[in-house]
Amino acid sequence: MHPNLLTANANAVNYERANIVVSPLRQQISQELHNRPSPQVNVPTSITHLAVRITEQERDLEYQQIYTLCQRYNVNPPTCEASCYYQDFGGFELRWERHLEFSSYSFIRKGLGKSLFDGYATEFLPQEWFDNIIGELVSAVNLVMHEAEISEQALYHAFEGHQVLGSNVAGDRANVYTSFKLHSDGFSRILIQSKLLNSYQAGRLIQRMLEIETYQMMALLSLPIARSLSHKVAKMENDLVAINQQMADSDKVNDGEMLDKLSELAGKTEQLIADISYRFSATNAYYELVCSRLKQLKETDIAGTERINEFVTRRLSPGIRTCQALSVRLEDLTRRIARASSLLRTRVDLTIEQQNQQLLSAINQRGVVQLRLQQMVEGVSIAAMAYYLMGLLDYVLNAMKLSGFSVNKVMVKGFAVPIILLSTWLLVRFAIRYINKGKG
Numbered sequence: 001m002h003p004n005l006l007t008a009n010a011n012a013v014n015y016e017r018a019n020i021v022v023s024p025l026r027q028q029i030s031q032e033l034h035n036r037p038s039p040q041v042n043v044p045t046s047i048t049h050l051a052v053r054i055t056e057q058e059r060d061l062e063y064q065q066i067y068t069l070c071q072r073y074n075v076n077p078p079t080c081e082a083s084c085y086y087q088d089f090g091g092f093e094l095r096w097e098r099h100l101e102f103s104s105y106s107f108i109r110k111g112l113g114k115s116l117f118d119g120y121a122t123e124f125l126p127q128e129w130f131d132n133i134i135g136e137l138v139s140a141v142n143l144v145m146h147e148a149e150i151s152e153q154a155l156y157h158a159f160e161g162h163q164v165l166g167s168n169v170a171g172d173r174a175n176v177y178t179s180f181k182l183h184s185d186g187f188s189r190i191l192i193q194s195k196l197l198n199s200y201q202a203g204r205l206i207q208r209m210l211e212i213e214t215y216q217m218m219a220l221l222s223l224p225i226a227r228s229l230s231h232k233v234a235k236m237e238n239d240l241v242a243i244n245q246q247m248a249d250s251d252k253v254n255d256g257e258m259l260d261k262l263s264e265l266a267g268k269t270e271q272l273i274a275d276i277s278y279r280f281s282a283t284n285a286y287y288e289l290v291c292s293r294l295k296q297l298k299e300t301d302i303a304g305t306e307r308i309n310e311f312v313t314r315r316l317s318p319g320i321r322t323c324q325a326l327s328v329r330l331e332d333l334t335r336r337i338a339r340a341s342s343l344l345r346t347r348v349d350l351t352i353e354q355q356n357q358q359l360l361s362a363i364n365q366r367g368v369v370q371l372r373l374q375q376m377v378e379g380v381s382i383a384a385m386a387y388y389l390m391g392l393l394d395y396v397l398n399a400m401k402l403s404g405f406s407v408n409k410v411m412v413k414g415f416a417v418p419i420i421l422l423s424t425w426l427l428v429r430f431a432i433r434y435i436n437k438g439k440g
Contacts, residue, residue, distance in 0.1 A: 035084050036097050039108060039203040043194045044146035047206060048107045048121040048187075051214040052135030062103060062134040066096060069129055091124035101282065102138060104214065116158045117142045117189050139217045141210060142185070145192040145202060150177075159189060167299035167307040170205055173197050175302060178209070180216075180311070188213060208293045212308075215293070216316055219286035222279050222323040229272070233329055239265055240333065244340055247347075255348045262344065266337045273330050280327050287320045378428055385424045390417065 023029075041047075054062060063080060070077035070087070078085035078096070085096040095106040113120030119142070122130060155164050159179045166177040175193040183189055190209050194202060243261055294309045301307060393416055397409045 038200070038207040039086075039093075039095060039106070040199040041108060041145065041202050041206060042110060042199055043197065043202060044110075044112045044144070045202075046109050046112055046121040047141075047143040047145075047210075048119065049139070049141040049143065049210045049214075050105045050133065050137065051102050051139040051217070052105075052133060052137050053102045054135035058134050059098075062098075065129070065132070065134055069094075069126075072126070072129075089124070092121060102214075102218065103135060104210075105133070106210065112144060112146060116144050116154075116191065117183070117185070117187070119185070138221070139214045140187045141190060141213050142187045143190040143192065143206060143209065145194055145206065147194050150191070150193060155191070158191060160184060164305065165308050165311045166302045166305040167297070167309070168302055169297045169299055170197065170201060171298060172300070173201060174205060176205070176209060176297070176308065177305075178213075178308065180213070180315075205297075208296055212290055212293045212312070215286045215289045216312060219283050219290060219316065220319050222276070222283040223319045225276060225279060226323045226326045229276070229326060233272070233326060233333070236265060236269060237329070237333060240336055240340065247340065247344060255344060255351065259341070259344055259348065262337060262341045266334070266341065269330060269334050269337060273334070276327075276330075280323050283320060283323050287316070290316065378432075382421065382424045382428055385428075386417070386420045389420045389424065393420070 093108040162179040
């Protein structure tokens with residue numbers, strides 16, 4: 001018997017719930033595989049694509065703006081939790097996608113305008129709404145796809161005289177041209193000449209080109225940060241070198257002062273790493289996505305034109321390497337500070353150990369002095385006790401003489417002195433052992 005997720009026995013009169021606990025994330029995870037599908041477009045078509053950085057605090061405002069647009073065109077709005085939204089607005093189609101740190105808007109319109117890249121895709125969009133899109137604009141692209149051949153002169157005018165990059169893609173089903181430049185309208189431009197693309201293949205190619213444009217811009221957001229921090233990191237490296245040089249001069253260095261400087265430098269380094277860690281990690285992730293999308297294009301050469309893959313990897317890689325190099329420098333600086341701190345702490349520990357040795361030696365010397373003083377006191381005590389006992393013995397002998405006993409006091413006292421001294425010494429030693437035993 002193989003029960004499904006709802007019932008344990010479908011043939012039983014009383015249905016029983018299965019004992020399988022379904023993860024509350026199952027539906028969400030399953031849906032994630034189907035989010036952000038590529039569009040299916042007919043040739044010719046015009047597309048305007050925008051990518052804006054947006055914070056969590058702006059998400060509600062972003063949703064309200066999309067909701068307002070949907071009300072204006074009397075179409076169903078997305079849900080508040082939606083991560084993507086695809087809707088036909090009549091004159092154009094809107095594709096909105098919410099990513100981790102940015103959102104993208106693609107406005108798709110069938111056909112072409114009177115001229116290439118004339119904003120045909122957004123003619124029906126209210127200018128006020130368009131101008132007030134929530135977020136910080138990172139990428140703006142006008143893309144045109146058609147089937148007609150295009151001459152070099154037409155390419156020159158379409159891209160306003162900028163260097164045109166191009167390649168044959170998708171197994172000789174299309175030619176792609178771009179410049180990765182910002183043109184007079186503030187948009188970059190992509191021109192696709194479809195040869196044998198169906199609607200699905202055309203949508204996939206469009207999606208890849210737009211992702212390449214967007215992801216490379218997102219990847220390069222770290223480059224200005226890396227350049228601005230380079231001098232600061234160099235100063236921190238020089239500070240560490242100066243501290244190491246001072247540590248090498250063991251006669252004049254103040255270990256406590258050096259340890260404070262190292263701790264301060266380590267704190268600054270860790271703070272810097274924490275500040276840029278997310279941004280630089282995102283840069284590496286976006287760069288990998290760009291490389292992946294370039295590989296998926298399966299480019300072949302167009303005579304006399306530089307390939308897109310060649311241009312992007314040649315121009316984008318140095319910027320990414322600059323960011324990665326700064327991260328490596330910071331990690332190396334952290335390790336060097338840790339080694340210097342360890343060496344300095346070892347030296348401090350050795351200094352403390354030497355001081356402890358000297359202190360123990362002084363304590364031992366005091367113990368020897370105290371022992372000698374104790375022995376001296378013991379000797380004086382024995383002599384004093386013997387003296388008093390001899391005095392008592394003198395009283396006894398005088399009493400005996402007055403009682404009529406004939407006693408030679410001098411002889412008795414002479415023989416009594418060693419006996420009294422020995423007895424007193426034994427008594428004192430016994431008392432000391434007893435006291436020490438009690439302490440133990």
